[in-house]
Structure formats: structure tokens, C-alpha cells
Amino acid sequence: MVIYGVYIVSKSGGLIFNYDHNIPRVETEKTFGFPLDIKLEYENKKVVVVFGQRDGINIGHVLLSVNGSPVNGRTTDDGKDVFDLISAKENYPISLKFGRQRATTNEKIVLASMFYPLFALASQLSPVPKSSGIETLNADTFKLSCFQTLTGVKFIIVTDVNMQGSDVVLKRIYELYSDYALKNPFYSLEMPIRCELFDTSLHTLLELVEKSGTANL
Amino acid sequence: MSRQTSRLDAKKVNSELLTLTYGALVSQMLKDNENPEDVNKQLERIGYNMGVRLIEDFLARTGSNRCLEMRETADKIQQAFRLYLNMQPSVSNWSNAGDEFSLVWEQCSLSEWVEMPNNGLKYCALIPGAIRGALQMVQLDVQCWFVQDQLKGDPVTELRVKYIKRLEDAVPAGED
Numbered sequence: 001m002v003i004y005g006v007y008i009v010s011k012s013g014g015l016i017f018n019y020d021h022n023i024p025r026v027e028t029e030k031t032f033g034f035p036l037d038i039k040l041e042y043e044n045k046k047v048v049v050v051f052g053q054r055d056g057i058n059i060g061h062v063l064l065s066v067n068g069s070p071v072n073g074r075t076t077d078d079g080k081d082v083f084d085l086i087s088a089k090e091n092y093p094i095s096l097k098f099g100r101q102r103a104t105t106n107e108k109i110v111l112a113s114m115f116y117p118l119f120a121l122a123s124q125l126s127p128v129p130k131s132s133g134i135e136t137l138n139a140d141t142f143k144l145s146c147f148q149t150l151t152g153v154k155f156i157i158v159t160d161v162n163m164q165g166s167d168v169v170l171k172r173i174y175e176l177y178s179d180y181a182l183k184n185p186f187y188s189l190e191m192p193i194r195c196e197l198f199d200t201s202l203h204t205l206l207e208l209v210e211k212s213g214t215a216n217l
Numbered sequence: 218m219s220r221q222t223s224r225l226d227a228k229k230v231n232s233e234l235l236t237l238t239y240g241a242l243v244s245q246m247l248k249d250n251e252n253p254e255d256v257n258k259q260l261e262r263i264g265y266n267m268g269v270r271l272i273e274d275f276l277a278r279t280g281s282n283r284c285l286e287m288r289e290t291a292d293k294i295q296q297a298f299r300l301y302l303n304m305q306p307s308v309s310n311w312s313n314a315g316d317e318f319s320l321v322w323e324q325c326s327l328s329e330w331v332e333m334p335n336n337g338l339k340y341c342a343l344i345p346g347a348i349r350g351a352l353q354m355v356q357l358d359v360q361c362w363f364v365q366d367q368l369k370g371d372p373v374t375e376l377r378v379k380y381i382k383r384l385e386d387a388v389p390a391g392e393d
Binding site: 011133149150175177179 | 269270271272273274276277278280281282283354355388389390
């Protein structure tokens with residue numbers, strides 16, 4: 001039972017809470033000789049591996065640092081262009097660190113607002129009238145479970161594919177939300193949830209689920 | 218289910234604490250505001266703001282479904298009174314169209330030891346506000362007002378609830 005992340009989307013489709021629970025950090029550092037046998041390209045302001053998967057460096061991984069100096073966009077910290085560095089023979093051997101890029105908060109907000117119309121679309125595509133929206137979405141590496149309350153707030157958890165009892169976890173998160181977020185007089189509706197008590201009780205819940213499953217929730 | 222029922226009465230507090238706190242609030246508001254009419258409005262607004270939050274608590278605890286007609290709504294409101302105020306008002310005086318009903322009670326923990334000055338104050342104005350706010354969050358627009366009030370010498374307290382409309386554009390996708 002691994003829960004990767006928890007998201008709460010407000011009635012109007014804004015991401016009001018997100019929490020990455022247990023995403024393994026994938027990073028590989030390796031020293032390369034000339035010429036570099038990995039094809040890199042600059043996409044979406046990142047230097048990405050496009051071909052030549054090897055030694056735990058997978059296609060889609062992002063170049064994080066060159067010789068220990070962090071990469072920002074396509075330049076290193078000391079202002080040198082990454083592609084100039086790796087094409088010059090005199091810079092070799094060179095040590096490159098690759099890793100999986102985590103979604104930034106901004107990207108999460110975009111993703112949350114993309115899920116919102118998908119959810120509505122699913123209910124309209126339904127061959128049967130009065131269908132709900134997406135409740136679970138399965139992929140080969142994760143399962144997304146969504147619970148929408150009668151008031152329109154969506155609770156979403158991303159878990160591993162074998163997760164059982166997501167609905168119970170979602171109901172418990174709803175209870176925590178109604179207790180710790182809404183009863184906090186300094187929390188205003190539809191705004192991002194920044195309540196410490198909510199965070200801590202959510203952590204406790206997720207740890208409990210990880211240790212002993214959902215049977216005794 | 219067993220867990221849910223045990224949670225329903227998990228955090229009990231003495232009702233006298235609530236009664237006194239509410240009394241302190243109302244009397245303070247009367248001191249701050251000359252006009253009892255303004256106090257009524259303020260109380261209604263406070264109730265509304267409580268209602269829009271409290272509804273989530275109610276739904277999370279009871280796991281209620283959406284109401285598709287007014288009688289179910291009346292049942293749920295009755296249940297909420299039991300849950301939050303430990304009182305069981307009776308539902309009566311249905312209109313012929315079935316869109317209007319009364320909640321009648323003889324004893325309310327909010328107004329247990331209250332003797333009212335005769336100044337037009339609606340002491341329990343918080344309650345209709347809360348009902349209105351809560352129902353608005355589940356896309357029901359209602360009107361809610363006191364018809365009789367024990368504090369004003371009536372034999373019972375009667376709260377009238379009237380359906381106005383369903384807020385169609387606020388219904389979340391997958392729920393309509």
C-alpha cells in the first residue's frame with residue numbers, strides 16, 4: 001500500500017492542497033568519456049535524455065548537474081552552456097547527474113485544472129444518464145482514485161496499482177478536511193489549505209495506511 | 218458502519234457551555250450594536266458562514282446522499298439538529314406543493330435560560346442562517362424564518378423552511 005500523493009481540488013477547479021507522500025527520488029551520477037553516448041535535447045526549459053537509455057539513466061530523465069555544478073535551464077551555475085560543455089573534447093571525462101524531474105507546484109496546478117474538465121467530460125460521455133465523473137484511473141505504474149463530495153470538492157489520491165480500499169482513505173481525508181481545515185476560523189473557503197493540524201493528521205493517516213493497510217480505518 | 222456510529226458522538230461537550238457561549242456572543246453584539254435588527258442580520262450572517270463549513274462535517278460524518286426532494290431534506294435537517302444540538306424538532310405543516318415545511322421544537326439548548334427583552338431581537342437567528350448556508354452548498358436555495366418563538370411568548374418555536382430553487386449552475390459535474 002503505497003500512496004504517492006494527495007490532492008484536493010476545490011469546487012471551482014483550483015488545486016487547494018497537494019502533498020507528495022512517498023515518491024522515490026531517482027538520481028544517477030556517472031562519469032562519461034568522449035564522445036557522449038547519450039542523446040540530449042533541450043525541451044521545456046530542461047535538458048532531457050531523448051535516446052540512449054543505460055545504467056539507470058532513462059529516457060525522459062533530466063540533466064541535474066555537470067561536474068557537481070547544478071544545471072539551470074540549459075546553463076550550469078557558472079554560466080556555461082551545457083551543450084557547449086558536452087561537445088568539447090577537452091572537458092572529458094565529465095561527470096553528469098541525471099534524475100527524474102518532479103512536478104513543480106505550478107505544473108501541479110495545471111494538472112489539477114486539467115483533471116477538472118476530464119472529470120466532467122467523463123460524466124457527459126457516459127452512455128447512461130446521471131453518471132458520476134472519473135472515480136478511478138488506472139495506469140501501469142499507478143492508480144488514481146477520486147472522490148467528489150456533494151458540495152463539489154474533489155479528493156484525489158495517487159497510489160500504487162495494487163492499492164485496496166482507496167475509497168475508505170478518501171473518506172477519512174474528507175473527515176480530516178472537514179475537521180481541521182474547515183473548522184479552522186482562519187481558513188477561508190476555496191483558498192489553499194495551509195493548516196498545520198491538517199498536515200499532521202494527514203501524515204498520521206497516511207503512515208497508518210502504509211503500515212497496516214485500510215482494514216482498520 | 219460501527220465505526221461511523223461511534224464517531225457520531227465522539228466529541229461531546231456539555232450543552233451548557235454552548236448555551237453560555239452563545240448567550241455571551243448575543244449580549245455582546247447587543248452592546249456593540251444599538252439596533253436589534255442589525256444584530257439579527259449579523260447573527261444570520263454568522264450562521265450562514267457556519268453552515269457553509271458545517272455541511273462538509275455533516276456529509277463526512279453521515280455519508281448522506283444528495284436529496285432529490287424536500288422531504289428527504291427535512292429528514293436530514295432533523296438529523297443535523299440531533300447531531301449538533303442534541304434536539305429533535307418535529308417536521309410539520311407541509312405546504313400542498315411540498316416545498317415548504319416547519320420545524321417545531323419546544324426546547325432548544327441555545328435559548329435554555331433566556332428571558333428576552335422586548336426589542337425585536339431574534340435570539341436564535343443563527344439557526345436559519347446555518348440552514349440556509351448549508352443547503353446552499355448542496356445547491357439548494359431556501360428561505361428560512363421564524364414563525365413562532367417561545368422567547369416571544371408563543372407556545373412553541375416554529376421555523377419555516379421554504380424551497381426557492383435548485384442552483385443548477387452550481388451543481389458539480391457528475392452530480393447533475
